Amino acid sequence: MTLAPENGGTTRPSGFEGGGETSAEKLLAPVLSAFWDEDRSWTLDVYRRHEGYEGLRKALTMSPDEVIAYVKDSGLRGRGGAGFPTGMKWQFIPQGDGKPHYLVVNADESEPGTCKDIPLLFANPHSLIEGIVIACYAIRSSHAFIYLRGEVVPVLRRLHSAVREAYAAGYLGRNILGSGLNVELTVHAGAGAYICGEETALLDSLEGRRGQPRLRPPFPAVAGLYACPTVVNNVESIASVPSILKNGKEWFRSMGSEKSPGFTLYSLSGHVANPGQYEAPLGITLRQLLDISGGMRPGHRLKFWTPGGSSTPMFTEEHLDVPLDYEGVSAAGSMLGTKALQCFDETTCVVRAVTRWTEFYAHESCGKCTPCREGTYWMVQLLRDIEAGKGVMSDLDKLYDIADNVNGKSFCALGDGSASPIFSSLKYFREEYEQHITGRGCPFDPAKSTAWADRTEVTS
Structure with missing residues (x-):
């Protein structure tokens, strides 16, 4: 389904007008987005009309360990990027340790190009809230946190409204649905640092400190938020859990x-x-x-x-x-x-795109480790020179070498992420880098683009 940004609804792509579902459209599987186009889709009434909180009711008839095993057997993998099995992550939480357990939902969506969690929260926040209560029951937690990117104020307001509805309806708070389960939910607005998307930096930020990645071990499952066992999951990962409980793990695996x-x-x-x-x-x-x-x-x-x-x-x-x-x-x-x-x-300059991405990573580096702090800076300098036509051929090998000294050597995955577009663009578009150097500037510059366009087939 496609999201219409102006109203949080869904629209059919061009070519799909008219009542019937085409063979191409049958490839889609709207579950989380099934009713984004309904009026006031974010409200509790609409969510319950679509069997909302039925997954929670089923989960409460099972033991916590059975819920973990069920999610594990479904094969659900983390939707935040790493793809780690969700049920296995829940299973890592030690039991009988006498410490509070916490669930933290990572809603600090900041990756350039990534825009799934924010629309999901805007159009269907109760799917996340229901998933949070189920997850808290499974890992034996009584307090959960949603760490939301602070710039998305309309989403923050809508999320607060959904949380109030859930408290009023008895889905949050004490003795949820008469089960004896107590879950408090705190919505925390971050301050706009990309590095806080890294789970341990997020935990430091949530505790009121500067967001910087922690040295591991210990891992969050052992010593996370407030040095207690903590599960950190992505929004989409947790929001997918209610439908798995409601429809069955075999349905999900189909x-x-x-x-x-x-x-x-x-x-x-x-x-x-x-x-x-x-x-x-x-x-x-x-x-x-x-x-x-x-x-x-x-x-x-x-x-x-x-x-x-x-x-x-x-x-x-x-x-x-x-x-x-x-x-x-x-x-x-x-x-x-x-x-x-x-x-x-074909109108896009690869060098320019990679330069802009690398500038982003250099700006967002927390500066804690030398490879990332220094490496991203120098990659930006080289890329800017190459894009402006001031580079020399040896700069390409130097750029690759610096990226190689960042990749796998930084404290967290930000360094790896900054190196990835450089490695792949040099692999597939090295000739375009060389044209910037030999042609003394970008071949996509309007003053120089005619010769380039002659060599490029443009098809509809």
Whole structure:
């Protein structure tokens, strides 16, 4: 389904007007986005009309360990980027330790190109709240936190409203649905640092300290928030749990692949005819999503794209049929990440795009570790020189070498993410870097673009 940003609803892509469902549209699997287009979809009344909180009722008839085993058997994997099995993460929480247990939901969506959690919270916040209560029951937690990106004030207000509704209806607070379960939920607005998307930096920020990654071990499952056992999950991961409990793990496994089962939100953006959120089983391809969404913008063709946001190695036209699941994308040389499919056409300068991404990572680096702090700075300097036509050929090897000294050597994954677009762009578009150097500037500059356009086929 595609999200209409102005009202939080869903719209049909062009080519899907008229009542019937086309064969292409049947590839979609709207679950979280099933009623985004309904009036006041974010309210408790609408959510309950669509069997909301029925998953919680089922979970409360099971033991906490049975709920963990059920989610584990469903094969649900974390939707925040790493793809770690959700049930296994819950299982890591030690029991009988006498300490409070916490659930923290990571809603600090900041990755360039990633835009799935914020629309989900805006249009259907109760799916997250229900998932939180189920997860708290499973890990024996009585206090959960949602760490939301502070800039999205309309989402913050809507989330606060949904939490108030849930408290009033008895889905939060004490003795939930007469089960004896007590769950308090705190919504915390972050201060806009990308690094706080890293789970341990998020925990430090939540405790009131500067957001910087922690040294591990100990891991959050042992010593997380306030040095207590903590589960940190992505919004979409937790919001997917109620439908699994309600419809069954076999239903969930009937979608996707064996190792990557279920449905997920794909964020299609860039030079496409109909950008938006498309909820489909894992394993769909970009070619199929483009067919559903109306393709690239008229008169242009795909040049390169990211399968999981700017921190994942880029793909080209040759990867249009790569299955968009964890194993398929990895086998092709990238990462599924957050399923942020940024598509760029032939008018885009690869060097300029990579430079802008690297500037973002340099700006957002917390500065705690030397490889990331120094490496991102120097990568930006080299890329700016190359883009401006001031580079020399040896700069390409130097750029690769610096990226290699950042990748895998930084404190957290931010360093790896900054190196990924550089490695992949040099792999697929080294000639374009060389043209910046030999041509003394960007061949896509209006003053120089005629010669480049003559060599580029533009098809609709």
